Amino acid sequence: MVRLAGTLADYSPASCSPRCSRAGCPLGSKRTPPLSERSRGNHAIHIGHNVGHSCGNNESRLWKQLSCSRAINRLHPASIAAPERTEAATAAEGEEGDWDTEWINDETGDSQAVEWFVEEDNKKDSTDQDEHSARKRLPAEVRCFDNAQIYVKAGDGGKGCVAFRREKHVPRGGPAGGNGGNGGAVWAVADASLNSLTTFRKKLHYRATPGAAGGGSNMHGSNGADLDVHVPPGTIIRRRDAPEHEKPLAELVAAGARVLLAAGGRGGRGNASFKTGRNNAPTLAEVGEEGTELWATLELKLVADVGIIGVPSAGKSTLLSVLSNAKPKIADYPFTTLVPNLGVCELDYRTTVFADIPGLLEGAHQGVGLGHEFLRHTQRCRVLVHVIDGTSPDPIGDYNAIRVELELFNPALIEKPEVIAYNKIDVPDSGDYIEEVQEFLWGQGLAKDDVHAISAVTGQGVLGLVRRARAVLDQLPAEAPTQTTDALNMTELPRRISAAEIDDFAITSDLAHGRAWHVEGEAIERFAAMTNWDYYEATLRFQKVLESAGINKKLKARGIQEGDTVVIGGIELMWSDGQSEGALYAAWREDKKRKGTPWQGSHSWPHAV
């Protein structure tokens, strides 16, 4: 009456549960297209339960891993060679901190499936492939400065407990099993002491603590501790592999902002919670709800008051080193600066944050010279200081080229207030064009105060420049930095009781592959996942819910037959014609015997064991 859905040898995706709980597993999203309905008349049958194979539940980690990998290989024969690639990739790309290598070396042993996703990503299209390989060629410092991928997993809820009060002089003390604790949530927190995402190069996995199991004497398990993932202000967090139109999960702008990334699972209820007037000694408890998990991509757009921009070697880093305590790399070759540097300038008891953006080239808006990577950091600067190299043969041409790139990248950028620093006036020849440049800039609508001749090396004119930048900032309306996306930014845990109704479900069938039926519905799937199949009463309760929700009736109407497989969430069940409670109990016992797991409680427990 009850059997496993299949051994590893005859395992096939179609007969397997389509709901693997692992992040991104294709089984999680693969849906069998509904076939035409076939009515088989009225069958007097009910669902017998099967707690056998499910990719996401009950089985050992090894089993889960094997079955996932196998399913993947069947679905995509090309990926069967994945292990070879893993080794080759690890050997060839053994570069420290390489993303692929780090995923492969996941301490949880998730290597196979993760490797497959990399393979699949590569297949997306040639544009993605080009971008991917272009990024891989970047120095690790640049690649990891403002982009990262992390895995977050909220804590699972703790198991509920089945226990009875046993005390001298208290006969039949009643149920006393406590509830499991709730799992901890994962939050993202904007931390002003951070200014890059490079920390995520070494640590990718973030897991909150699970809730503790409930105990006897009505003791509830403790809740799992929340986990904070610290990110720099200006970080945008998206679900990896999310469709383009999907809103980002979070955009943290202000320091201290805190948003939810993954909610912990609810603790399972203990048997004391199931006591009713008709059943005052219930022998069932729930397992805890699984905490949500996800792979997320992080993108940083630096938050600074003033952005220093200009062509390579104009003296931007030198200027930053003079007006703040920052120690950026300075050298007389272009692209000395590869990632933006932040510096805090303290003047007249006021602090102003300056960002030294790496040099921009013509074509930067199309990505030339890493233009995309650099230009996006100007978006959150409120004022721009444009450094012109006074020793350049064509300072006006340099200036115009940068303005065009800013406009092409984002027209809002040229609306930002700009202060000009005509640099290197200590060099004898630098004065050749200064008057011409000034005339040109004033002609462009800049105020006289906005054009400063400076020497970053000697410090000449730097104070005036900083004072002017500060004054321009002060003239701007006092506005808190705002989001640039329509991110969800959930700041509270979602309500534990969802609005989903148990009778809100849909049935699809896959009769060509071993006659499988899929029942999909948020509430019924969660109910199945939280049922503890070790207790007969829990199984009985599940059957009653299937009946009252109308699932049995609908399946019968669709023509389900004896022995067909029914998949609800991560659980597989088998139809049986046996209608009585006795038949269900016999099936449950048989399943326990076959699996060798001792059953908890019995038909008549605790009165007669």
Ligand SMILES: Nc1nc2c(ncn2[C@@H]2O[C@H](COP(=O)(O)OP(=O)(O)OP(=O)(O)O)[C@@H](O)[C@H]2O)c(=O)[nH]1
């Ligand atoms: N004489 C003189 N040299 C300067 C001045 N400012 C910068 N330099 C020199 O110009 C060269 C480039 O300076 P950086 O500050 O690295 O220029 P940058 O704009 O940050 O360059 P990238 O980071 O490559 O975009 C260095 O050799 C500096 O010493 C200045 O005011 N006078």
Ligand SMILES: [Mg+2]
């Ligand atoms: Mg520099």
